[in-house]
Amino acid sequence: MQPDIIPRNTLYYTGSEQRYMAEAMEARRLSGDGSFTERCRAWLKLHTGCGEALLTHSCTGALEMAALLLDIQAGDEIIMPSFTFSSTANAFALRGGIPVFVDIDPDTMNISPDAIRKAVTPRTRVVVPVHYAGFPCDMDAIMDIGVEYGLVIVEDAAQALCSRYKDIPIGRIGHLVCLSFHESKNIQCGEGGALLINDLQYVGRALVLREKGTNRTAFLRGQVDKYTWVDIGSSYLPSELNAAFLLAQLEDAEHITKDRLRVCEAYHRLLHPLHAAGKITLFDRAAHPGGNGHIFWILTKSLQERVALSAFLRERRILSFFHYVPLHSSPAGRRLGKFCGSMEHTDRAFECLLRLPLHVGMAEEDIRAVTEAITQFYDNGQVSGRI
Numbered sequence: 001m002q003p004d005i006i007p008r009n010t011l012y013y014t015g016s017e018q019r020y021m022a023e024a025m026e027a028r029r030l031s032g033d034g035s036f037t038e039r040c041r042a043w044l045k046l047h048t049g050c051g052e053a054l055l056t057h058s059c060t061g062a063l064e065m066a067a068l069l070l071d072i073q074a075g076d077e078i079i080m081p082s083f084t085f086s087s088t089a090n091a092f093a094l095r096g097g098i099p100v101f102v103d104i105d106p107d108t109m110n111i112s113p114d115a116i117r118k119a120v121t122p123r124t125r126v127v128v129p130v131h132y133a134g135f136p137c138d139m140d141a142i143m144d145i146g147v148e149y150g151l152v153i154v155e156d157a158a159q160a161l162c163s164r165y166k167d168i169p170i171g172r173i174g175h176l177v178c179l180s181f182h183e184s185k186n187i188q189c190g191e192g193g194a195l196l197i198n199d200l201q202y203v204g205r206a207l208v209l210r211e212k213g214t215n216r217t218a219f220l221r222g223q224v225d226k227y228t229w230v231d232i233g234s235s236y237l238p239s240e241l242n243a244a245f246l247l248a249q250l251e252d253a254e255h256i257t258k259d260r261l262r263v264c265e266a267y268h269r270l271l272h273p274l275h276a277a278g279k280i281t282l283f284d285r286a287a288h289p290g291g292n293g294h295i296f297w298i299l300t301k302s303l304q305e306r307v308a309l310s311a312f313l314r315e316r317r318i319l320s321f322f323h324y325v326p327l328h329s330s331p332a333g334r335r336l337g338k339f340c341g342s343m344e345h346t347d348r349a350f351e352c353l354l355r356l357p358l359h360v361g362m363a364e365e366d367i368r369a370v371t372e373a374i375t376q377f378y379d380n381g382q383v384s385g386r387i
């Protein structure tokens with residue numbers, strides 16, 4: 001019999017999702033901003049220490065709200081890594097802003113503060129650090145650049161809930177912080193997100209923007225006697241069903257994070273001999289603490305080697321994946337954005353980075369199967385044999 005496939009990700013349920021969703025149904029109120037949304041909001045505020053937390057239907061929605069809140073105008077420049085998802089750039093390009101792509105730090109895959117500094121112009125308004133794989137960016141350096149040049153920092157923390165930067169939870173640092181609860185994330189509800197606000201001047205308008213440009217929230221709070229259209233806006237609220245599912249996951253966040261870190265630690269330990277022998281490069285977990293175990297990646301020496309390794313693993317029913325096609329070389333990125341400086345490390349990440357299977361409850365024997373297959377690939381000289 002064929003062994004079971006080891007998938008890249010398997011959805012984890014805490015066991016409380018159905019109960020909470022049934023409660024939401026019994027309450028006969030499924031539209032946004034009900035009691036489950038409120039409980040998620042309270043959880044996010046308590047556990048990140050952010051000033052305000054607004055659930056959205058996605059991280060994409062939260063990023064779009066950020067661009068609206070900052071009143072991004074045509075020609076404004078927004079500095080971000082090229083090694084990220086389209087939503088990081090789209091949110092600002094939708095307002096006419098110009099994404100300015102810069103390179104990453106090869107040790108962490110996160111935006112390089114030096115590259116940010118070199119890309120600042122009089123048109124720069126915003127910097128968007130993306131915490132790749134849940135590992136926090138160098139936030140001290142980035143916040144300092146923000147202060148020096150008067151820039152707003154919008155963190156794309158799609159992958160980084162429960163990560164910590166120097167013991168400060170991600171969510172408490174940047175002016176605005178965008179989270180994702182897409183099913184590919186550690187804590188998820190299918191599709192979902194949140195906008196965390198630390199610069200409280202943005203809260204009032206954010207409440208209007210996400211309620212279709214109306215002051216409905218103020219009306220529901222008894223602050224005005226009727227609600228009406230007061231500003232531009234859109235619909236960013238998730239339904240109570242999503243919030244009910246999400247609450248179950250948030251309440252289990254500590255266990256989820258701990259278990260994913262267990263898998264990362266085991267991978268690191270078992271693959272370290274290959275790293276020490278110079279065959280692959282591992283992320284230096286000791287030098288860069290604070291991650292949430294979202295992604296475990298390795299770097300091969302070349303694109304061909306990564307393709308061969310991934311195929312070798314697939315033959316053994318182990319699914320591994322590369323990651324972002326850099327935005328500076330994507331068709332829309334070339335049309336709507338520009339890039340500043342060398343993209344050496346971004347291009348290398350695109351060619352050589354491989355994500356290994358990782359999910360809550362991953363069996364030790366599966367972790368070993370993955371690391372033994374990788375070791376076998378290098379021990380057998382498959383690298384040269386296949387290229």
Ligand SMILES: Cc1ncc(COP(=O)(O)O)c(C=O)c1O
Binds near residue numbers: 179
């Ligand atoms: C860095 C980054 N930003 C934004 C997003 C978009 O998140 P969502 O699917 O919640 O809109 C993703 C999705 O994977 C992402 O990886």
